[in-house]
Amino acid sequence: MKLQPNVGGKDKIIRYIAGGVLVGAGIYYTSWIAIIIGSILALTAAVGRCGLYYILGINTCIVKKGK
Helix, strand or coil, rough: CHHHHCCCHHHHHHHHHHHHHHHHHHHHHHHHHHHHHHHHHHHHHHHHHCCCHHEEEEECCCCCCCC
């Protein structure tokens, strides 16, 4: 089963920023939960796939037609 990308451009930017802020805040305040959540956000942005989006049926990625 090949999973299709479901995280689009603007969504990726938001995830990178939010992930970086959470990781930074987690390091500053020594909060492992913030570090983990921020890392997950950054990872899903880098990969372009989000498991929760698959479950909820959300797709913010632009689909290329004609292929």
